Amino acid sequence: MFDMGYSEFKFTWCNNFTSPNSTRARLDRCLASKDWLDRFPRASLVHLSINTSDHLPLFISWGEQTTGHAKQKSRFHFEAGWCLYVSNKEVVRNAWEKIRELDPGMNIFESISNCILELLK
Structure with missing residues (x-):
């Protein structure tokens, strides 16, 4: 090691x-x-x-693997530590409200997807 x-x-x-x-x-x-x-x-x-x-x-x-395998799309994992930062709470709140303002009937999965995109910025 x-x-x-x-x-x-x-x-x-x-x-x-x-x-x-x-x-x-x-x-x-x-x-x-x-x-x-x-x-x-x-x-x-x-x-x-x-x-x-x-x-x-x-x-x-770890950068990219050198074995020649195709890169798979990674799953999103919410990090509990993000909650420690007030700015991230605002990011989620704003992303969630943005979707709701555009279409109140928007489903929860699209709202969550928007939050993910905003958190990963």
């Missing part, structure tokens, strides 16, 4: 104290096998920023 390294922030955890009592460390890592790294040579790990936790979330991007 190999440590994938990282980009962005150097540390993934802090004790939320101010200097000189501040402690920071890279506690969270991503390990990958040689086979996986060979299949996804452009894979990378990013330490994301978030202000509501003492840990930074990790984001793994």
Whole structure:
């Protein structure tokens, strides 16, 4: 197993104290096998920023697979963490209302689809 390294922030955890009592460390890592790294040579790990936790979330991007398989359309997965950001609540509210204003009889699936498109922007 190999440590994938990282980009962005150097540390993934802090004790939320101010200097000189501040402690920071890279506690969270991503390990990958040689086979996986060979299949996804452009894979990378990013330490994301978030202000509501003492840990930074990790984001793994694996790029495109090099085995020649056709790329399938990915399913949408709602991330509960999106609810932490007030701006995302407004995005959903506005997207939902936009559909309802255009046609009050619009079905729920089209309203949800519009919310997905807005969240992914």
